[in-house]
Amino acid sequence: MRGTNAVLGATGLAVFLALGEAVPRLGLVKEAYFPPVARIAGALGDELSDDTFWTALGDTLTGWALGLAVAVSAGIVIGVLVSVVPYLREATASTIEFLRPIPSVALIPLAVLLYGSELRSVLLLVVYASFWQVLVQVLYGIQDLDPVADETARSYGLGGWARVRYVLWPTALPYVMTGVRLAAAVALILTVTAELVIGAPGLGARIAIAQNSQAVPEMYALIVVTGLLGLVINVGARTVERRALAWHQSVRGEVTV
Amino acid sequence: MGALLDVSGLNKVYEGSGRRVEAVRDLTFTVESGELVCLVGPSGCGKTTLLKCVGGLLAPTAGQVTLSGRPVSGPPPGMAFVFQEYGRSLFPWMRVGDNVELPLKQKGLSKSRRGELVDDALRSVGLADAAGAYPWQLSGGMQQRVAIARALAYEPEILLMDEPFAAVDAQTRADLEDLVRGLWRERGITILFVTHDIDEAVYLGERVLVLSGSPTVVRERLRIDLPAERDQLHTRVAPRFAELRTHVYEQIQAAKRGTPAPEPSDRIVDVEDRPVDKS
Ligand SMILES: Nc1ncnc2c1ncn2[C@@H]1O[C@H](COP(=O)(O)OP(=O)(O)OP(=O)(O)O)[C@@H](O)[C@H]1O
Ligand SMILES: [Mg+2]
Numbered sequence: 319m320r321g322t323n324a325v326l327g328a329t330g331l332a333v334f335l336a337l338g339e340a341v342p343r344l345g346l347v348k349e350a351y352f353p354p355v356a357r358i359a360g361a362l363g364d365e366l367s368d369d370t371f372w373t374a375l376g377d378t379l380t381g382w383a384l385g386l387a388v389a390v391s392a393g394i395v396i397g398v399l400v401s402v403v404p405y406l407r408e409a410t411a412s413t414i415e416f417l418r419p420i421p422s423v424a425l426i427p428l429a430v431l432l433y434g435s436e437l438r439s440v441l442l443l444v445v446y447a448s449f450w451q452v453l454v455q456v457l458y459g460i461q462d463l464d465p466v467a468d469e470t471a472r473s474y475g476l477g478g479w480a481r482v483r484y485v486l487w488p489t490a491l492p493y494v495m496t497g498v499r500l501a502a503a504v505a506l507i508l509t510v511t512a513e514l515v516i517g518a519p520g521l522g523a524r525i526a527i528a529q530n531s532q533a534v535p536e537m538y539a540l541i542v543v544t545g546l547l548g549l550v551i552n553v554g555a556r557t558v559e560r561r562a563l564a565w566h567q568s569v570r571g572e573v574t575v
Numbered sequence: 576m577g578a579l580l581d582v583s584g585l586n587k588v589y590e591g592s593g594r595r596v597e598a599v600r601d602l603t604f605t606v607e608s609g610e611l612v613c614l615v616g617p618s619g620c621g622k623t624t625l626l627k628c629v630g631g632l633l634a635p636t637a638g639q640v641t642l643s644g645r646p647v648s649g650p651p652p653g654m655a656f657v658f659q660e661y662g663r664s665l666f667p668w669m670r671v672g673d674n675v676e677l678p679l680k681q682k683g684l685s686k687s688r689r690g691e692l693v694d695d696a697l698r699s700v701g702l703a704d705a706a707g708a709y710p711w712q713l714s715g716g717m718q719q720r721v722a723i724a725r726a727l728a729y730e731p732e733i734l735l736m737d738e739p740f741a742a743v744d745a746q747t748r749a750d751l752e753d754l755v756r757g758l759w760r761e762r763g764i765t766i767l768f769v770t771h772d773i774d775e776a777v778y779l780g781e782r783v784l785v786l787s788g789s790p791t792v793v794r795e796r797l798r799i800d801l802p803a804e805r806d807q808l809h810t811r812v813a814p815r816f817a818e819l820r821t822h823v824y825e826q827i828q829a830a831k832r833g834t835p836a837p838e839p840s841d842r843i844v845d846v847e848d849r850p851v852d853k854s
Contacts, residue, residue: 466663469632472649473656474678474729484677488668565668565709 353535361535362542371524375543378520381437381509382502382551385444389505390498392445393452397490398482401460418454422447422508426515440512440520447508448501452494459493460486492566499555506548521547578605579765580629580733584638587624598624600790602638606733611759611766613776615823616786617831622769623659625791626737629767630656643732652682653732657739661719665710671697672706675725682729696728697721699761700754716747720754727758733765740775749807752779756805773823777801778810785823787830795826 338355341347353361365371400406422443429439463486471485513522521544528537585602588595598621606612616622627633629640631650640647642654650656655678658664665674672693679689697703700720710718719739726734736755740748756779759766770776776783777799785795801815810816 464663466658466660467666469627470656470658470664473630473632473654474681475650475652476678476681480681484669485666488666491668565711567667567711 350534353538357535358538358542361533362539365536365539365543374519374521374524377437377518378509378513378522378547381440381444381512381518381520382505384437385441385509386448386498386502386505388441389445389448389501390452393449393497393501394456394494397453397456397460398486401457402478402482402486407457414450414453418450420446423511423515426512429512430516435517437518439516440509440518443512444505444508448505451501451504452497455493455497455500456490459490462493463489492563495555495559495562499552499559502551502555503548506544506551510544579608579610579643580606580767581641582629582638583641585625585628585635585640586637587621587628587633588636589624597790599628599635601792602786604784604793604796606765606767608732608765609763611756611768611779611781613780613783614767614769614786615771615773615776615783615827616791617788617827618771620786620788620830621791622771622786623737625786626656626735626767626769630654630735632656655726655729655731655734657719657722657726657734657736659738659741661722661739661742662710662715664722665718665725667709667711669709670706671702671708671710671713671721674710674721675706675728678725678729692728692730693724696724699727699758700724714747716743716751719743719751723751723754723758727762727764731764733767736766736768738770739768741771748775753807755779760803773820773827774811777816777820777823778805778807783819783823785826785830788833794830797823 335355338358340354342349342352342354400410425443425446429442433439433442467485467489468481471481476484509520510522510525512518513520513524514526515522517523517526521540525537525540525544528534528540582605583603585599586597587599588597590596602625604612614622614625624633628635629647631640631647631654634648642651645651665671666677669677675693675696676689679692684692693706694703697706700723702717702720702724705713705717705721710721713721723739739755740751743751752775755766755768758764768776768779770779780799783797783799784793785797786792787794797819799819801810801813801819
């Protein structure tokens with residue numbers, strides 16, 4: 319079954335690439351806006367041998383990783399505190415519901431005012447967008463705590479910290495992992511958006527430059543790179559998730575003991 | 576003084592969301608050190624509530640629980656609890672060995688001592704080679720044995736068991752009953768065992784406390800004068816066993832109908848001291 323799926327997937331991709339090559343060549347769309355696949359691939363090759371491309375990739379990854387790290391740490395710490403301290407959850411619920419839906423891109427003007435086109439601008443947007451993904455999952459995860467498990471821990475004299483560490487955290491971990499995976503994807507989107515709009519150095523800024531200088535195949539090549547980046551991040555996050563949750567029912571069947 | 580566990584005038588009222596439920600009205604009983612006492616009562620009569628109050632997991636509305644002379648206000652160190660929902664009481668993210676070890680870490684025992692206790696406890700429930708498995712890889716009966724091993728390794732003064740075998744099949748249940756009685760005789764621990772199953776209560780207990788329907792009081796206390804050596808085959812067909820279980824059955828039926836408890840004079844069982852009502 320898996321084998322068949324892989325073959326189908328590869329065939330689909332091949333057809334897609336073939337169409338991408340044929341349609342512009344046949345003149346169905348303007349070649350100036352939709353260059354054929356071969357030219358995009360050529361431009362990608364040029365990019366890969368260009369040092370400034372790698373610097374831009376490094377900048378983008380730095381913004382992404384730093385922003386994600388800050389968002390995940392803050393989301394976990396604040397999520398646990400809000401859930402554990404009595405009444406804090408009720409007190410913060412409406413504020414969270416108000417702040418959460420604000421699109422991060424609406425903060426672009428604020429970010430520019432505060433930090434100009436520095437990395438800090440990018441971080442502000444990335445952290446704001448990914449923080450909520452993590453926080454909300456942590457809150458749900460902790461709510462999922464089984465009262466029997468908690469009473470068991472209490473009956474054996476486990477104190478507050480031990481219960482957080484041995485019971486609460488493992489209970490919430492599947493949710494936290496989902497939150498991190500979603501946050502990782504959102505963080506990439508926001509990093510590229512910020513670079514594109516604000517002009518902070520990175521792949522986004524490079525896409526903007528390519529567009530301004532009419533280097534259409536290069537622009538497509540860079541877009542492909544961001545897509546591949548998203549793919550790698552998602553696959554990576556899923557792998558980490560599987561490893562960390564070997565005991566969980568969503569993964570369980572595959573464990574060998 | 577003297578009794579290991581002393582429950583007096585225990586009352587628990589649940590209040591909240593506009594509903595007021597008096598689950599336990601007025602319970603008074605004691606458990607001596609080394610005893611195996613069964614509490615039996617109809618479903619919903621407040622057995623779990625009572626046990627949680629005894630275990631310091633719930634604060635009673637009135638009355639007092641004392642363990643070795645010290646009032647219980649939170650889970651006391653010398654007490655272990657075996658829950659009815661064994662599947663949820665074991666942590667699925669920890670292997671069996673770690674589940675058993677966790678409370679010992681909390682006690683601050685050395686690593687080698689913990690290892691000894693875990694091995695010994697798992698061996699005595701017949702699961703010596705399951706330490707590396709996850710709880711969800713085991714059958715229901717095995718899981719409940721892990722929960723019992725965790726309690727044993729903790730070396731409690733008193734073991735509280737809340738309908739621990741209600742969710743396993745009859746054969747497993749019989750095995751687990753023998754396991755508990757065997758452990759009790761070997762190790763001399765004190766056990767307070769809650770069940771709604773009359774046969775189980777009579778088979779296991781040295782004493783049986785019959786609870787009334789909700790709101791709950793102790794309806795009767797009986798001493799089970801069956802021989803200490805019991806086995807599923809012979810004990811359960813002994814005439815004395817039949818008499819005792821019939822008696823408890825009648826009491827429970829009467830409790831469900833709400834008839835007041837009969838005078839204890841000429842019963843076939845010897846009824847212990849009743850609190851207050853006669854002088
Ligand atoms: N958290 C709670 N809040 C309100 N009422 C409760 C709560 N827990 C139990 N009760 C009520 O207290 C009474 C006794 O419940 P309890 O669970 O102690 O009975 P039980 O004897 O253990 O029942 P079972 O044999 O079914 O396990 C019931 O009427 C129940 O509705
Ligand atoms: Mg119960």
